[in-house]
Amino acid sequence: MLRRVAFVLVVLACAGGVVAYQVTRPSRAPASPRVFVPSPQFFEDFSPSFRTSIADAYYLGMVQYYGEHAVGDGRLDSLPQMVDLVTRLSPNFTRAYLFGAFALVDAGRPDAGYEVLKRGFARNPRDWHFPAYLGYFAYRFGTGQGKDLAAARWYQEAAAIPGAPSYLLRLAAALSAKGGEEKKAILMWGQVYLGGDKYVRQKAVTELDSLLPKEKGARMKAVAPLYSTMPKADFEALIAELFKDYAP
Amino acid sequence: MNQVVAIAVNTFKETIRDRVLAVIVVFALLMIVGGIWLGSISLGQQGRMMQDFGLVAVTAFGLIVAVFVAAGLVHKEVEKRTVFVLFSKPVSRAAFITGKFIGLCGTMGLVLAGMGGFLFLLVWLVAGDLSGMILVAVLMIYVQLLAIIAVTIFFSTLGSAILASVLGICVFVAGQLSHNVLSLTRLGHNAVTGGLSWIVYVIIPNFSAVDVKAGVVGESTLAWSQIGLWTAYLLAYVVVVLALATLVFRRKEF
Numbered sequence: 001m002l003r004r005v006a007f008v009l010v011v012l013a014c015a016g017g018v019v020a021y022q023v024t025r026p027s028r029a030p031a032s033p034r035v036f037v038p039s040p041q042f043f044e045d046f047s048p049s050f051r052t053s054i055a056d057a058y059y060l061g062m063v064q065y066y067g068e069h070a071v072g073d074g075r076l077d078s079l080p081q082m083v084d085l086v087t088r089l090s091p092n093f094t095r096a097y098l099f100g101a102f103a104l105v106d107a108g109r110p111d112a113g114y115e116v117l118k119r120g121f122a123r124n125p126r127d128w129h130f131p132a133y134l135g136y137f138a139y140r141f142g143t144g145q146g147k148d149l150a151a152a153r154w155y156q157e158a159a160a161i162p163g164a165p166s167y168l169l170r171l172a173a174a175l176s177a178k179g180g181e182e183k184k185a186i187l188m189w190g191q192v193y194l195g196g197d198k199y200v201r202q203k204a205v206t207e208l209d210s211l212l213p214k215e216k217g218a219r220m221k222a223v224a225p226l227y228s229t230m231p232k233a234d235f236e237a238l239i240a241e242l243f244k245d246y247a248p
Numbered sequence: 249m250n251q252v253v254a255i256a257v258n259t260f261k262e263t264i265r266d267r268v269l270a271v272i273v274v275f276a277l278l279m280i281v282g283g284i285w286l287g288s289i290s291l292g293q294q295g296r297m298m299q300d301f302g303l304v305a306v307t308a309f310g311l312i313v314a315v316f317v318a319a320g321l322v323h324k325e326v327e328k329r330t331v332f333v334l335f336s337k338p339v340s341r342a343a344f345i346t347g348k349f350i351g352l353c354g355t356m357g358l359v360l361a362g363m364g365g366f367l368f369l370l371v372w373l374v375a376g377d378l379s380g381m382i383l384v385a386v387l388m389i390y391v392q393l394l395a396i397i398a399v400t401i402f403f404s405t406l407g408s409a410i411l412a413s414v415l416g417i418c419v420f421v422a423g424q425l426s427h428n429v430l431s432l433t434r435l436g437h438n439a440v441t442g443g444l445s446w447i448v449y450v451i452i453p454n455f456s457a458v459d460v461k462a463g464v465v466g467e468s469t470l471a472w473s474q475i476g477l478w479t480a481y482l483l484a485y486v487v488v489v490l491a492l493a494t495l496v497f498r499r500k501e502f
Contacts, residue, residue: 056297059290
Protein backbone atom coordinates (compact mmCIF):
# COMPACT_ATOMS: atom_id res chain seq x y z
CA MET A 1 0.00 0.00 0.00
CA LEU A 2 2.76 2.37 1.07
CA ARG A 3 4.69 1.52 -2.07
CA ARG A 4 1.69 2.30 -4.26
CA VAL A 5 1.15 5.67 -2.58
CA ALA A 6 4.85 6.47 -2.98
CA PHE A 7 4.66 5.54 -6.66
CA VAL A 8 1.62 7.78 -7.22
CA LEU A 9 3.36 10.64 -5.39
CA VAL A 10 6.49 10.26 -7.52
CA VAL A 11 4.40 10.29 -10.70
CA LEU A 12 2.47 13.35 -9.54
CA ALA A 13 5.72 15.12 -8.60
CA CYS A 14 7.15 14.36 -12.05
CA ALA A 15 3.98 15.59 -13.77
CA GLY A 16 4.09 18.77 -11.67
CA GLY A 17 7.75 19.24 -12.63
CA VAL A 18 6.96 18.87 -16.32
CA VAL A 19 4.15 21.42 -16.16
CA ALA A 20 6.16 23.83 -14.00
CA TYR A 21 9.10 23.69 -16.37
CA GLN A 22 6.94 24.54 -19.37
CA VAL A 23 5.01 27.28 -17.56
CA THR A 24 8.15 29.05 -16.33
CA ARG A 25 9.79 29.16 -19.76
CA PRO A 26 9.69 32.49 -21.58
CA SER A 27 6.47 32.44 -23.58
CA ARG A 28 8.23 33.41 -26.77
CA ALA A 29 11.85 33.79 -27.65
CA PRO A 30 12.48 36.96 -29.65
CA ALA A 31 12.28 35.95 -33.29
CA SER A 32 15.03 37.03 -35.64
CA PRO A 33 14.01 39.34 -38.49
CA ARG A 34 16.49 37.51 -40.71
CA VAL A 35 15.49 33.93 -41.45
CA PHE A 36 16.88 31.46 -43.92
CA VAL A 37 14.79 31.30 -47.07
CA PRO A 38 15.91 28.68 -49.61
CA SER A 39 16.27 29.50 -53.26
CA PRO A 40 13.11 28.90 -55.34
CA GLN A 41 15.33 27.12 -57.84
CA PHE A 42 16.11 24.44 -55.26
CA PHE A 43 12.45 23.55 -54.81
CA GLU A 44 11.73 23.90 -58.53
CA ASP A 45 14.40 21.28 -59.20
CA PHE A 46 13.82 18.87 -56.34
CA SER A 47 10.16 18.80 -55.49
CA PRO A 48 8.08 18.89 -58.66
CA SER A 49 5.03 17.10 -57.23
CA PHE A 50 4.91 19.09 -54.01
CA ARG A 51 5.65 22.60 -55.25
CA THR A 52 2.28 24.09 -54.36
CA SER A 53 2.30 22.39 -50.96
CA ILE A 54 5.72 23.87 -50.19
CA ALA A 55 4.54 27.26 -51.49
CA ASP A 56 1.49 27.07 -49.20
CA ALA A 57 3.63 26.15 -46.21
CA TYR A 58 5.95 29.09 -46.88
CA TYR A 59 2.94 31.37 -47.47
CA LEU A 60 1.65 30.53 -43.98
CA GLY A 61 5.16 31.17 -42.64
CA MET A 62 5.27 34.47 -44.49
CA VAL A 63 1.96 35.60 -42.98
CA GLN A 64 3.17 34.68 -39.48
CA TYR A 65 6.54 36.35 -40.07
CA TYR A 66 4.81 39.53 -41.23
CA GLY A 67 2.40 39.52 -38.28
CA GLU A 68 5.18 38.94 -35.80
CA HIS A 69 7.50 41.69 -37.04
CA ALA A 70 5.10 44.28 -38.45
CA VAL A 71 3.65 44.91 -34.99
CA GLY A 72 6.93 44.17 -33.19
CA ASP A 73 10.35 45.42 -34.19
CA GLY A 74 9.14 46.52 -37.64
CA ARG A 75 11.99 44.68 -39.35
CA LEU A 76 10.97 42.55 -42.30
CA ASP A 77 14.43 41.81 -43.70
CA SER A 78 13.61 38.42 -45.20
CA LEU A 79 10.19 39.30 -46.59
CA PRO A 80 11.31 39.97 -50.20
CA GLN A 81 12.90 36.53 -50.41
CA MET A 82 9.79 34.90 -48.91
CA VAL A 83 7.46 36.60 -51.38
CA ASP A 84 9.76 35.63 -54.21
CA LEU A 85 9.90 32.00 -53.09
CA VAL A 86 6.13 31.58 -52.67
CA THR A 87 5.18 33.29 -55.93
CA ARG A 88 7.79 31.46 -57.98
CA LEU A 89 6.73 28.07 -56.64
CA SER A 90 3.05 28.86 -57.12
CA PRO A 91 2.81 31.42 -59.96
CA ASN A 92 -1.02 31.52 -59.97
CA PHE A 93 -1.36 32.09 -56.21
CA THR A 94 -3.02 35.53 -56.52
CA ARG A 95 -3.36 36.20 -52.81
CA ALA A 96 0.34 35.61 -52.22
CA TYR A 97 1.26 38.31 -54.77
CA LEU A 98 -1.24 40.82 -53.40
CA PHE A 99 -0.44 40.21 -49.75
CA GLY A 100 3.27 40.17 -50.51
CA ALA A 101 3.14 43.47 -52.42
CA PHE A 102 1.40 45.33 -49.60
CA ALA A 103 3.56 43.69 -46.96
CA LEU A 104 6.63 44.88 -48.88
CA VAL A 105 5.32 48.42 -48.55
CA ASP A 106 5.45 47.97 -44.77
CA ALA A 107 8.96 46.64 -45.21
CA GLY A 108 9.88 49.94 -46.84
CA ARG A 109 10.16 48.36 -50.29
CA PRO A 110 7.22 49.60 -52.41
CA ASP A 111 9.45 49.29 -55.47
CA ALA A 112 9.80 45.55 -54.77
CA GLY A 113 6.04 45.32 -54.21
CA TYR A 114 5.46 46.99 -57.60
CA GLU A 115 7.77 44.46 -59.26
CA VAL A 116 5.98 41.57 -57.54
CA LEU A 117 2.64 42.82 -58.88
CA LYS A 118 4.10 43.21 -62.37
CA ARG A 119 5.36 39.63 -62.24
CA GLY A 120 1.98 38.46 -60.98
CA PHE A 121 0.21 40.24 -63.83
CA ALA A 122 2.57 38.69 -66.37
CA ARG A 123 1.63 35.24 -65.04
CA ASN A 124 -2.09 36.03 -64.56
CA PRO A 125 -3.08 38.39 -67.37
CA ARG A 126 -6.82 37.64 -66.95
CA ASP A 127 -6.93 38.90 -63.34
CA TRP A 128 -7.85 42.59 -63.13
CA HIS A 129 -6.66 42.86 -59.52
CA PHE A 130 -3.04 43.06 -60.64
CA PRO A 131 -3.25 46.10 -62.97
CA ALA A 132 -5.70 47.75 -60.55
CA TYR A 133 -3.22 47.44 -57.68
CA LEU A 134 -0.36 48.39 -60.00
CA GLY A 135 -2.28 51.58 -60.73
CA TYR A 136 -2.59 52.23 -57.02
CA PHE A 137 1.14 51.60 -56.49
CA ALA A 138 2.07 53.85 -59.43
CA TYR A 139 -0.11 56.65 -58.09
CA ARG A 140 0.73 56.26 -54.40
CA PHE A 141 4.45 55.50 -54.57
CA GLY A 142 5.40 56.84 -58.00
CA THR A 143 7.38 60.05 -58.30
CA GLY A 144 7.56 62.82 -60.85
CA GLN A 145 5.16 64.27 -63.35
CA GLY A 146 4.32 61.04 -65.08
CA LYS A 147 2.95 59.13 -62.10
CA ASP A 148 -0.68 60.10 -62.77
CA LEU A 149 -0.46 58.96 -66.36
CA ALA A 150 1.33 55.74 -65.36
CA ALA A 151 -1.45 54.99 -62.87
CA ALA A 152 -4.09 55.87 -65.48
CA ARG A 153 -2.55 53.41 -67.95
CA TRP A 154 -2.70 50.59 -65.36
CA TYR A 155 -6.31 51.39 -64.45
CA GLN A 156 -7.24 51.51 -68.12
CA GLU A 157 -5.62 48.11 -68.62
CA ALA A 158 -7.47 46.72 -65.58
CA ALA A 159 -10.80 48.11 -66.81
CA ALA A 160 -10.37 46.30 -70.13
CA ILE A 161 -10.27 42.88 -68.43
CA PRO A 162 -13.66 41.09 -68.29
CA GLY A 163 -15.17 41.19 -64.81
CA ALA A 164 -13.38 44.35 -63.72
CA PRO A 165 -15.48 46.83 -61.72
CA SER A 166 -16.67 49.93 -63.58
CA TYR A 167 -14.99 52.42 -61.24
CA LEU A 168 -11.59 51.51 -62.71
CA LEU A 169 -12.36 53.29 -65.98
CA ARG A 170 -13.53 56.35 -64.02
CA LEU A 171 -10.25 56.33 -62.11
CA ALA A 172 -8.32 56.01 -65.37
CA ALA A 173 -10.23 58.92 -66.92
CA ALA A 174 -9.80 61.15 -63.88
CA LEU A 175 -6.07 60.43 -63.65
CA SER A 176 -5.57 60.97 -67.38
CA ALA A 177 -7.14 64.41 -67.04
CA LYS A 178 -5.01 65.12 -63.98
CA GLY A 179 -1.91 64.05 -65.85
CA GLY A 180 -2.63 66.46 -68.68
CA GLU A 181 -4.00 64.04 -71.26
CA GLU A 182 -7.36 65.76 -71.68
CA LYS A 183 -8.13 64.21 -75.07
CA LYS A 184 -7.63 60.71 -73.69
CA ALA A 185 -9.62 61.61 -70.57
CA ILE A 186 -12.55 62.80 -72.71
CA LEU A 187 -12.59 59.51 -74.59
CA MET A 188 -12.50 57.55 -71.33
CA TRP A 189 -15.29 59.58 -69.77
CA GLY A 190 -17.24 58.88 -72.94
CA GLN A 191 -16.78 55.15 -72.31
CA VAL A 192 -17.82 55.62 -68.69
CA TYR A 193 -20.96 57.42 -69.87
CA LEU A 194 -21.71 54.64 -72.35
CA GLY A 195 -21.47 51.80 -69.84
CA GLY A 196 -22.89 53.54 -66.80
CA ASP A 197 -26.24 53.75 -65.03
CA LYS A 198 -28.08 57.02 -64.37
CA TYR A 199 -25.77 58.07 -61.55
CA VAL A 200 -22.57 57.18 -63.41
CA ARG A 201 -23.78 58.98 -66.55
CA GLN A 202 -24.42 62.12 -64.53
CA LYS A 203 -20.93 61.85 -63.04
CA ALA A 204 -19.42 61.45 -66.55
CA VAL A 205 -21.34 64.50 -67.83
CA THR A 206 -20.11 66.60 -64.89
CA GLU A 207 -16.49 65.54 -65.49
CA LEU A 208 -16.75 66.11 -69.24
CA ASP A 209 -18.32 69.49 -68.63
CA SER A 210 -15.35 70.56 -66.54
CA LEU A 211 -12.82 69.15 -69.04
CA LEU A 212 -14.31 70.57 -72.24
CA PRO A 213 -13.69 74.14 -73.37
CA LYS A 214 -16.42 76.63 -72.58
CA GLU A 215 -16.53 78.22 -76.02
CA LYS A 216 -19.18 76.42 -78.10
CA GLY A 217 -17.15 75.85 -81.26
CA ALA A 218 -14.11 74.56 -79.39
CA ARG A 219 -16.36 72.38 -77.24
CA MET A 220 -17.96 70.89 -80.37
CA LYS A 221 -14.55 70.15 -81.79
CA ALA A 222 -13.31 68.56 -78.55
CA VAL A 223 -16.33 66.30 -78.19
CA ALA A 224 -16.37 65.21 -81.85
CA PRO A 225 -14.02 62.18 -81.39
CA LEU A 226 -16.66 60.59 -79.13
CA TYR A 227 -18.96 60.15 -82.13
CA SER A 228 -17.07 57.14 -83.41
CA THR A 229 -16.87 55.46 -80.00
CA MET A 230 -20.56 55.08 -79.15
CA PRO A 231 -23.98 54.45 -80.72
CA LYS A 232 -25.67 57.47 -82.26
CA ALA A 233 -28.52 57.61 -79.73
CA ASP A 234 -26.11 57.66 -76.78
CA PHE A 235 -23.96 60.29 -78.48
CA GLU A 236 -26.97 62.51 -79.09
CA ALA A 237 -28.12 62.12 -75.48
CA LEU A 238 -24.65 63.09 -74.27
CA ILE A 239 -24.46 66.09 -76.60
CA ALA A 240 -27.87 67.23 -75.34
CA GLU A 241 -26.57 67.12 -71.76
CA LEU A 242 -23.29 68.87 -72.57
CA PHE A 243 -24.89 71.66 -74.60
CA LYS A 244 -28.11 72.21 -72.67
CA ASP A 245 -26.92 75.62 -71.41
CA TYR A 246 -25.89 76.77 -74.87
CA ALA A 247 -28.20 78.59 -77.26
CA PRO A 248 -29.20 76.48 -80.32
CA MET B 249 -8.69 -17.38 -61.24
CA ASN B 250 -10.53 -18.73 -58.20
CA GLN B 251 -7.21 -19.06 -56.41
CA VAL B 252 -6.40 -15.40 -57.03
CA VAL B 253 -9.83 -14.30 -55.80
CA ALA B 254 -9.57 -16.48 -52.69
CA ILE B 255 -6.10 -15.11 -51.81
CA ALA B 256 -7.21 -11.54 -52.57
CA VAL B 257 -10.31 -11.81 -50.35
CA ASN B 258 -8.27 -13.36 -47.58
CA THR B 259 -5.58 -10.67 -47.85
CA PHE B 260 -8.22 -7.94 -47.85
CA LYS B 261 -9.84 -9.33 -44.69
CA GLU B 262 -6.47 -9.79 -43.04
CA THR B 263 -5.21 -6.27 -43.76
CA ILE B 264 -8.46 -4.44 -43.10
CA ARG B 265 -8.59 -5.96 -39.59
CA ASP B 266 -5.13 -4.67 -38.78
CA ARG B 267 -5.34 -2.26 -35.84
CA VAL B 268 -2.29 -0.35 -37.03
CA LEU B 269 -4.24 0.50 -40.18
CA ALA B 270 -7.07 1.96 -38.11
CA VAL B 271 -4.62 4.05 -36.08
CA ILE B 272 -2.98 5.39 -39.25
CA VAL B 273 -6.34 6.28 -40.80
CA VAL B 274 -7.52 8.07 -37.65
CA PHE B 275 -4.26 9.99 -37.54
CA ALA B 276 -4.65 10.93 -41.22
CA LEU B 277 -8.20 12.16 -40.61
CA LEU B 278 -6.92 14.27 -37.71
CA MET B 279 -4.26 15.75 -39.99
CA ILE B 280 -6.93 16.55 -42.58
CA VAL B 281 -9.04 18.27 -39.89
CA GLY B 282 -5.86 20.16 -38.92
CA GLY B 283 -6.15 21.82 -42.32
CA ILE B 284 -9.03 23.88 -40.89
CA TRP B 285 -6.64 25.46 -38.41
CA LEU B 286 -4.05 26.11 -41.12
CA GLY B 287 -6.77 27.67 -43.25
CA SER B 288 -7.75 29.97 -40.42
CA ILE B 289 -4.31 31.61 -40.39
CA SER B 290 -4.05 31.94 -44.17
CA LEU B 291 -5.84 35.27 -44.81
CA GLY B 292 -8.86 33.88 -46.59
CA GLN B 293 -7.20 30.97 -48.35
CA GLN B 294 -8.97 28.29 -46.32
CA GLY B 295 -10.14 26.18 -49.26
CA ARG B 296 -6.72 26.14 -50.89
CA MET B 297 -4.89 25.27 -47.66
CA MET B 298 -7.34 22.52 -46.72
CA GLN B 299 -7.17 20.96 -50.17
CA ASP B 300 -3.42 21.17 -50.53
CA PHE B 301 -2.39 19.98 -47.07
CA GLY B 302 -5.26 17.48 -47.01
CA LEU B 303 -3.95 15.85 -50.17
CA VAL B 304 -0.42 15.82 -48.76
CA ALA B 305 -1.80 14.01 -45.68
CA VAL B 306 -3.65 11.52 -47.90
CA THR B 307 -0.45 10.87 -49.86
CA ALA B 308 1.80 10.56 -46.81
CA PHE B 309 -0.46 8.25 -44.82
CA GLY B 310 -1.42 6.29 -47.89
CA LEU B 311 2.28 5.75 -48.53
CA ILE B 312 2.82 4.54 -44.95
CA VAL B 313 -0.03 2.06 -45.29
CA ALA B 314 1.11 0.91 -48.75
CA VAL B 315 4.73 0.39 -47.84
CA PHE B 316 4.46 -1.14 -44.39
CA VAL B 317 1.54 -3.42 -45.11
CA ALA B 318 2.87 -4.53 -48.50
CA ALA B 319 6.29 -5.29 -47.04
CA GLY B 320 4.78 -7.71 -44.55
CA LEU B 321 2.38 -9.46 -46.91
CA VAL B 322 4.71 -12.09 -48.32
CA HIS B 323 7.06 -12.17 -45.36
CA LYS B 324 4.36 -12.90 -42.83
CA GLU B 325 3.27 -15.92 -44.83
CA VAL B 326 6.84 -17.22 -44.99
CA GLU B 327 7.62 -16.54 -41.34
CA LYS B 328 4.39 -18.12 -40.08
CA ARG B 329 5.05 -20.97 -42.50
CA THR B 330 1.49 -20.76 -43.81
CA VAL B 331 3.08 -20.53 -47.24
CA PHE B 332 4.01 -24.24 -46.98
CA VAL B 333 0.38 -25.21 -46.54
CA LEU B 334 -0.58 -22.93 -49.40
CA PHE B 335 1.98 -24.24 -51.87
CA SER B 336 1.29 -27.85 -50.97
CA LYS B 337 -1.94 -27.25 -52.88
CA PRO B 338 -2.05 -26.47 -56.62
CA VAL B 339 -1.54 -22.73 -56.14
CA SER B 340 0.88 -21.00 -58.46
CA ARG B 341 3.38 -18.37 -57.33
CA ALA B 342 1.87 -15.91 -59.79
CA ALA B 343 -1.60 -16.43 -58.29
CA PHE B 344 -0.16 -15.91 -54.82
CA ILE B 345 1.58 -12.62 -55.69
CA THR B 346 -1.35 -11.34 -57.76
CA GLY B 347 -3.88 -12.27 -55.08
CA LYS B 348 -1.85 -10.56 -52.38
CA PHE B 349 -1.53 -7.44 -54.54
CA ILE B 350 -5.24 -7.28 -55.41
CA GLY B 351 -6.24 -7.82 -51.79
CA LEU B 352 -4.08 -4.94 -50.62
CA CYS B 353 -5.37 -2.82 -53.52
CA GLY B 354 -8.86 -3.33 -52.13
CA THR B 355 -7.78 -2.27 -48.65
CA MET B 356 -5.90 0.71 -50.02
CA GLY B 357 -8.92 1.68 -52.13
CA LEU B 358 -11.15 1.61 -49.08
CA VAL B 359 -8.69 3.62 -46.99
CA LEU B 360 -8.18 6.26 -49.68
CA ALA B 361 -11.90 6.43 -50.45
CA GLY B 362 -12.53 7.14 -46.78
CA MET B 363 -9.83 9.78 -46.52
CA GLY B 364 -10.67 11.37 -49.88
CA GLY B 365 -14.40 11.42 -49.17
CA PHE B 366 -13.76 12.93 -45.76
CA LEU B 367 -11.51 15.63 -47.24
CA PHE B 368 -14.06 16.37 -49.97
CA LEU B 369 -16.87 16.78 -47.43
CA LEU B 370 -14.74 18.84 -45.08
CA VAL B 371 -13.67 21.27 -47.83
CA TRP B 372 -17.27 21.51 -48.96
CA LEU B 373 -18.68 22.15 -45.48
CA VAL B 374 -15.95 24.44 -44.14
CA ALA B 375 -14.75 26.34 -47.20
CA GLY B 376 -17.92 25.94 -49.32
CA ASP B 377 -15.81 24.70 -52.20
CA LEU B 378 -17.41 21.77 -54.03
CA SER B 379 -14.44 20.59 -56.05
CA GLY B 380 -14.61 17.22 -57.77
CA MET B 381 -10.91 17.64 -58.59
CA ILE B 382 -10.14 16.48 -55.04
CA LEU B 383 -11.63 13.09 -55.86
CA VAL B 384 -9.70 12.94 -59.14
CA ALA B 385 -6.51 13.79 -57.23
CA VAL B 386 -7.20 11.04 -54.68
CA LEU B 387 -7.73 8.61 -57.54
CA MET B 388 -4.36 9.63 -59.00
CA ILE B 389 -2.70 9.21 -55.61
CA TYR B 390 -4.26 5.74 -55.46
CA VAL B 391 -2.74 4.80 -58.81
CA GLN B 392 0.67 6.03 -57.62
CA LEU B 393 0.35 3.97 -54.46
CA LEU B 394 -0.57 0.86 -56.48
CA ALA B 395 2.83 1.18 -58.16
CA ILE B 396 4.49 1.53 -54.75
CA ILE B 397 2.63 -1.54 -53.43
CA ALA B 398 3.84 -3.56 -56.42
CA VAL B 399 7.42 -2.35 -55.99
CA THR B 400 7.38 -3.09 -52.25
CA ILE B 401 6.02 -6.59 -52.85
CA PHE B 402 8.82 -7.10 -55.37
CA PHE B 403 11.45 -6.00 -52.84
CA SER B 404 9.87 -8.17 -50.14
CA THR B 405 10.46 -11.23 -52.33
CA LEU B 406 14.16 -10.30 -52.43
CA GLY B 407 14.95 -9.40 -48.82
CA SER B 408 13.57 -8.55 -45.40
CA ALA B 409 10.35 -6.66 -44.72
CA ILE B 410 12.21 -3.65 -43.27
CA LEU B 411 14.47 -3.42 -46.30
CA ALA B 412 11.44 -3.68 -48.59
CA SER B 413 9.73 -0.82 -46.70
CA VAL B 414 12.77 1.41 -46.88
CA LEU B 415 13.28 0.68 -50.58
CA GLY B 416 9.58 1.26 -51.26
CA ILE B 417 9.80 4.73 -49.72
CA CYS B 418 13.02 5.40 -51.66
CA VAL B 419 11.31 4.50 -54.93
CA PHE B 420 8.43 6.84 -54.08
CA VAL B 421 10.85 9.72 -53.46
CA ALA B 422 12.87 8.84 -56.57
CA GLY B 423 9.66 8.75 -58.59
CA GLN B 424 8.86 12.31 -57.49
CA LEU B 425 12.28 13.38 -58.78
CA SER B 426 12.04 11.44 -62.00
CA HIS B 427 12.49 14.52 -64.19
CA ASN B 428 15.83 15.28 -62.50
CA VAL B 429 17.18 11.95 -63.66
CA LEU B 430 16.05 12.83 -67.15
CA SER B 431 17.95 16.11 -66.85
CA LEU B 432 21.07 14.15 -65.90
CA THR B 433 20.85 12.16 -69.11
CA ARG B 434 20.95 15.42 -71.06
CA LEU B 435 23.61 17.20 -69.00
CA GLY B 436 26.44 14.69 -69.03
CA HIS B 437 28.93 14.51 -71.85
CA ASN B 438 29.92 11.01 -70.83
CA ALA B 439 28.03 8.40 -72.83
CA VAL B 440 28.28 5.78 -70.04
CA THR B 441 26.81 7.99 -67.29
CA GLY B 442 24.25 9.31 -69.73
CA GLY B 443 23.22 5.76 -70.58
CA LEU B 444 23.08 4.75 -66.91
CA SER B 445 20.94 7.78 -66.07
CA TRP B 446 18.63 6.84 -68.91
CA ILE B 447 18.27 3.29 -67.55
CA VAL B 448 17.50 4.63 -64.05
CA TYR B 449 14.98 7.04 -65.55
CA VAL B 450 13.16 4.19 -67.29
CA ILE B 451 13.27 1.87 -64.26
CA ILE B 452 11.88 4.19 -61.59
CA PRO B 453 8.18 5.07 -61.85
CA ASN B 454 7.53 8.56 -63.18
CA PHE B 455 5.39 10.24 -60.52
CA SER B 456 6.36 13.77 -61.51
CA ALA B 457 4.74 13.71 -64.96
CA VAL B 458 1.37 14.88 -63.60
CA ASP B 459 1.10 17.15 -60.56
CA VAL B 460 -2.40 16.48 -59.34
CA LYS B 461 -2.19 18.66 -56.25
CA ALA B 462 -1.21 21.69 -58.33
CA GLY B 463 -4.20 20.99 -60.56
CA VAL B 464 -6.56 20.94 -57.59
CA VAL B 465 -5.43 24.35 -56.28
CA GLY B 466 -5.70 25.86 -59.75
CA GLU B 467 -1.99 26.11 -60.37
CA SER B 468 -2.00 24.06 -63.54
CA THR B 469 -4.55 22.78 -65.98
CA LEU B 470 -4.79 19.01 -66.15
CA ALA B 471 -5.83 17.48 -69.45
CA TRP B 472 -7.87 14.29 -69.23
CA SER B 473 -5.79 12.73 -72.00
CA GLN B 474 -2.66 13.45 -69.98
CA ILE B 475 -4.19 11.88 -66.86
CA GLY B 476 -5.40 8.86 -68.84
CA LEU B 477 -2.02 8.26 -70.44
CA TRP B 478 -0.23 8.58 -67.11
CA THR B 479 -2.66 6.16 -65.43
CA ALA B 480 -2.18 3.63 -68.24
CA TYR B 481 1.61 3.98 -67.87
CA LEU B 482 1.49 3.35 -64.11
CA LEU B 483 -0.82 0.35 -64.49
CA ALA B 484 1.51 -1.11 -67.11
CA TYR B 485 4.39 -0.48 -64.70
CA VAL B 486 2.51 -2.43 -62.00
CA VAL B 487 2.06 -5.42 -64.34
CA VAL B 488 5.79 -5.47 -65.17
CA VAL B 489 6.87 -5.22 -61.52
CA LEU B 490 4.44 -7.94 -60.41
CA ALA B 491 5.74 -10.20 -63.18
CA LEU B 492 9.28 -9.62 -61.94
CA ALA B 493 8.19 -10.32 -58.34
CA THR B 494 6.63 -13.59 -59.50
CA LEU B 495 9.83 -14.56 -61.32
CA VAL B 496 11.91 -13.95 -58.20
CA PHE B 497 9.39 -15.70 -55.96
CA ARG B 498 9.35 -18.74 -58.26
CA ARG B 499 13.03 -19.32 -57.63
CA LYS B 500 12.47 -19.58 -53.87
CA GLU B 501 12.35 -23.06 -52.41
CA PHE B 502 9.80 -23.80 -49.70
